Amino acid sequence: xxxxxxxxxxxxxxxxxxxxxxxxxxxxxxxxxxxxxxxxxxxxxxxxxxxxxxxxxxxxxxxxxxxxxxxxxxxxxxxxxxxxxxxxxxxxxxxxxxxxxxxxxxxxxxxxxxxxxxxxxxxxxxxxxxxxxxxxxxxxxxxxxxxxxxxxxxxxxxxxxxxxxxxxxxxxxxxxxxxxxxxxxxxxxxxxxxxxxxxxxxxxxxxxxxxxxxxxxxxxxxxxxxxxxxxxxxx
Amino acid sequence: xxxxxxxxxxxxxxxxxxxxxxxxxxxxxxxxxxxxxxxxxxxxxxxxxxxxxxxxxxxxxxxxxxxxxxxxxxxxxxxxxxxxxxxxxxxxxxxxxxxxxxxxxxxxxxxxxxxxxxxxxxxxxxxxxxxxxxxxxxxxxxxxxxxxxxxxxxxxxxxxxxxxxxxxxxxxxxxxxxxxxxxxxxxxxxxxxxxxxxxxxxxxxxxxxxxxxxxxxxxx
Numbered sequence: 001x002x003x004x005x006x007x008x009x010x011x012x013x014x015x016x017x018x019x020x021x022x023x024x025x026x027x028x029x030x031x032x033x034x035x036x037x038x039x040x041x042x043x044x045x046x047x048x049x050x051x052x053x054x055x056x057x058x059x060x061x062x063x064x065x066x067x068x069x070x071x072x073x074x075x076x077x078x079x080x081x082x083x084x085x086x087x088x089x090x091x092x093x094x095x096x097x098x099x100x101x102x103x104x105x106x107x108x109x110x111x112x113x114x115x116x117x118x119x120x121x122x123x124x125x126x127x128x129x130x131x132x133x134x135x136x137x138x139x140x141x142x143x144x145x146x147x148x149x150x151x152x153x154x155x156x157x158x159x160x161x162x163x164x165x166x167x168x169x170x171x172x173x174x175x176x177x178x179x180x181x182x183x184x185x186x187x188x189x190x191x192x193x194x195x196x197x198x199x200x201x202x203x204x205x206x207x208x209x210x211x212x213x214x215x216x217x218x219x220x221x222x223x224x225x226x227x228x229x230x231x232x233x234x235x
Numbered sequence: 236x237x238x239x240x241x242x243x244x245x246x247x248x249x250x251x252x253x254x255x256x257x258x259x260x261x262x263x264x265x266x267x268x269x270x271x272x273x274x275x276x277x278x279x280x281x282x283x284x285x286x287x288x289x290x291x292x293x294x295x296x297x298x299x300x301x302x303x304x305x306x307x308x309x310x311x312x313x314x315x316x317x318x319x320x321x322x323x324x325x326x327x328x329x330x331x332x333x334x335x336x337x338x339x340x341x342x343x344x345x346x347x348x349x350x351x352x353x354x355x356x357x358x359x360x361x362x363x364x365x366x367x368x369x370x371x372x373x374x375x376x377x378x379x380x381x382x383x384x385x386x387x388x389x390x391x392x393x394x395x396x397x398x399x400x401x402x403x404x405x406x407x408x409x410x411x412x413x414x415x416x417x418x419x420x421x422x423x424x425x426x427x428x429x430x431x432x433x434x435x436x437x438x439x440x441x442x443x444x445x446x447x448x449x450x451x452x453x454x455x
Contacts, residue, residue: 052323053322053323054319054322054323054455055455056454056455074325074327075325077323077324077325078325080323082323084316084319086316088315088316088317088319088320089317090248090252090317091315092251092252092255092256093248093251093252097251101244101247101248102320102324104240104241104244105241105244105245105321105324105325105326106324106325107237107240107241131255
């Protein structure tokens with residue numbers, strides 16, 4: 001029996017005395033895209049930060065590709081591509097230098113060729129030699145997407161990746177997520193856009209008060225029922 | 236090999252960003268020169284008291300200028316959320332520390348190269364070749380402790396206030412050794428402790444402790 005690529009069991013995280021995650025269970029298979037909805041403060045970003053190894057969990061277990069992120073953090077991080085709602089780029093480096101730098105950090109072979117291909121892919125090839133600070137919000141987010149894909153990760157974690165993207169950017173993001181899943185990669189993303197969650201995912205989860213309140217296969221649900229669950233969670 | 240390549244990549248990135256923004260070097264350099272000029276006018280320098288005043292002035296300038304730069308080392312990256320990006324990479328935290336330390340040594344070194352001739356001219360003291368190991372060892376001690384605590388202070392809101400409070404007490408042994416060793420170069424005194432040996436010992440201790448603890452300092 002094959003294990004899910006990402007397996008979260010009983011995950012708990014407190015900030016001080018405040019519990020943010022209260023026992024989250026979630027699994028993402030290879031080739032699957034999972035959308036995570038939730039109100040502000042529901043714990044979505046904290047969950048992704050724990051999965052990415054930026055914050056240690058207080059209890060529970062996270063396995064990525066069979067690696068326990070607490071025990072094998074260094075190896076597990078190689079498998080993850082992370083996109084945040086903020087691009088977080090080095091403003092004083094050029095667009096291509098940003099990719100070359102992260103290429104070196106991930107020991108990407110032929111990183112210059114890979115960077116060129118990805119810049120072409122996200123529509124920033126012509127701006128490769130410009131400073132990252134000169135990019136617009138949406139272009140910065142495109143560059144952040146290229147950076148996340150640079151080392152060909154098997155798991156994509158995206159925290160509201162649609163923030164700041166124009167219509168073309170949204171289409172590009174959807175295409176990239178679909179391609180990644182088609183190539184056998186796993187995707188977990190958060191969004192506040194119900195439409196995006198419905199269109200881009202194979203499964204939808206709703207995080208409420210630090211717990212998974214709702215999980216369904218996307219093809220089995222109607223937007224109305226998800227919206228209703230979402231509205232109830234907001235109350 | 237991967238460890239070294241990642242450390243060098245971070246160092247390359249820091250140098251390139253600094254060369255373009257010129258925020259740290261310029262501030263540190265100007266500050267060091269100003270301190271030397273002010274001390275030169277503030278003290279009544281005579282041949283008999285030069286050896287007592289000049290080394291102190293030199294090291295005060297170096298230490299204060301260093302703190303200006305050290306404060307920016309990790310704070311600027313943390314303010315922009317870039318430290319998280321770096322932490323997401325499969326990089327040994329010791330490589331991050333090594334890169335930041337080398338960057339700080341380089342930044343402080345450049346300031347020292349500019350400040351030393353000015354110091355020699357203002358205080359009318361010759362520049363000895365023997366000053367080089369003293370400056371190297373002293374700077375290594377200050378930069379090592381400064382790099383570790385800049386990571387700690389960067390996580391707080393009062394980082395500008397906290398960094399000197401944390402760093403100054405710990406670098407006292409190195410600074411005293413550096414000042415006394417510099418003073419010995421000007422006027423040789425009998426029965427002095429082996430200042431260079433003491434600085435080396437402090438540097439080794441600081442470096443080992445910092446390397447081992449940096450991972451826990453930058454963890455959320």
